Amino acid sequence: MSNIDFNKSHINFKPTAALREPTELVAHGLVSVADLSDLEKVAARYAVAVTPAVAALIDPDDPNDPIARQFIPSAEELVTGESENADPIGDYPHSPVAGIVHRYPDRALFKLVHVCAVYCRFCFRREMVGPGKGTALSEGAYDNALAYIRAHPEIWEVILTGGDPLMLSPRRLAEIMADLAGIDHVRIIRIHTRVPVAEPQRISAEMIAALKVEGATTWVALHANHARELTGNARAACADIIDAGIPMVSQSVLLRGVNDNAAALEALMRAFVECRIKPYYLHHGDLAPGTSHLRLSLEEGQALVRALLGRVSGLCQPIYVVDIPGGHGKAPVGPVYAARAGDGWQIEDWRGKSHHYADPAAEAKDKP
Ligand code: SF4
Numbered sequence: 001m002s003n004i005d006f007n008k009s010h011i012n013f014k015p016t017a018a019l020r021e022p023t024e025l026v027a028h029g030l031v032s033v034a035d036l037s038d039l040e041k042v043a044a045r046y047a048v049a050v051t052p053a054v055a056a057l058i059d060p061d062d063p064n065d066p067i068a069r070q071f072i073p074s075a076e077e078l079v080t081g082e083s084e085n086a087d088p089i090g091d092y093p094h095s096p097v098a099g100i101v102h103r104y105p106d107r108a109l110f111k112l113v114h115v116c117a118v119y120c121r122f123c124f125r126r127e128m129v130g131p132g133k134g135t136a137l138s139e140g141a142y143d144n145a146l147a148y149i150r151a152h153p154e155i156w157e158v159i160l161t162g163g164d165p166l167m168l169s170p171r172r173l174a175e176i177m178a179d180l181a182g183i184d185h186v187r188i189i190r191i192h193t194r195v196p197v198a199e200p201q202r203i204s205a206e207m208i209a210a211l212k213v214e215g216a217t218t219w220v221a222l223h224a225n226h227a228r229e230l231t232g233n234a235r236a237a238c239a240d241i242i243d244a245g246i247p248m249v250s251q252s253v254l255l256r257g258v259n260d261n262a263a264a265l266e267a268l269m270r271a272f273v274e275c276r277i278k279p280y281y282l283h284h285g286d287l288a289p290g291t292s293h294l295r296l297s298l299e300e301g302q303a304l305v306r307a308l309l310g311r312v313s314g315l316c317q318p319i320y321v322v323d324i325p326g327g328h329g330k331a332p333v334g335p336v337y338a339a340r341a342g343d344g345w346q347i348e349d350w351r352g353k354s355h356h357y358a359d360p361a362a363e364a365k366d367k368p
Pocket residue numbers: 115116118119120122123124125126129162163164193194223
């Protein structure tokens with residue numbers, strides 16, 4: 001423990017650098033001193049970082065603040081559920097060389113860095129990201145990973161992912177983008193990031209220039225889980241990316257106490273679309289260790305997605321997916337609206353009313 005004075009009058013609610021120690025969270029009024037001992041244990045196992053942009057969004061007087069719930073460690077993380085494991089989506093079985101996960105034929109993950117601007121308490125790679133959890137790829141490992149992509153002409157899309165690739169310097173990112181775009185069959189480079197929300201000032205003109213590359217199309221996938229994350233600065237950072245001609249999609253995780261009600265999900269999806277970000281994935285919480293307090297049941301998730309369909313247009317609809325443990329990939333698990341009924345179907349409308357659909361094309365196909 002450091003010698004921070006926890007007297008309330010000394011609390012500074014506005015940090016100027018990322019908060020990484022539980023003592024700093026106490027000093028900034030984000031957790032209670034009574035929780036410090038448990039949180040030191042959590043922080044010894046899972047990385048902690050709360051950037052000034054994220055800290056500014058937290059209401060320290062709200063014990064249920066949806067932003068705090070995503071980033072402020074909790075003693076509940078010390079409990080590992082029976083089905084939880086260190087590699088919940090099965091990266092390791094599909095990693096042919098360091099830095100690459102090749103799960104589906106036409107795309108591969110390229111994990112360049114092991115650090116992020118913030119550390120999400122529900123992170124599916126929490127045993128792999130953060131200081132002390134790994135190292136950036138060595139030059140040799142980077143060359144091997146590139147050689148693997150080069151040797152696999154079926155790889156059409158390369159996904160730069162977690163840690164957060166936008167933690168790289170613009171100069172290094174530009175080199176990597178050029179290396180990838182120099183491989184003929186790599187047509188798409190997708191970058192998964194939380195930086196526009198967590199540290200929007202990193203989205204500089206140099207960073208945006210690094211994202212654009214001759215020979216491949218760049219997409220950026222923004223990870224955000226609550227509409228409040230899309231602040232004016234975050235929106236401006238995304239607008240800069242999109243105005244440069246780089247399309248954006250979203251990814252979110254369904255989280256208890258963050259977005260586990262239809263109004264919160266609706267606000268989040270509307271905020272994405274207002275920012276010209278197409279909602280893409282809504283992930284069911286992965287079985288990462290110490291995250292059961294944040295995970296919903298599949299049935300709850302399906303009910304929320306059904307409610308969303310009744311509230312917003314198709315433009316605002318993400319695909320609700322589960323990453324099947326063991327590395328079997330993503331499967332859509334949204335509610336089903338059509339069921340066989342006699343010769344045709346019963347189809348449910350957005351209000352929940354069921355209607356008969358005769359399916360004339362099937363009838364014609366069945367005729368001799
Ligand atoms: S930004 Fe992504 S990789 Fe980093 S902690 Fe959050 S979920 Fe994990």
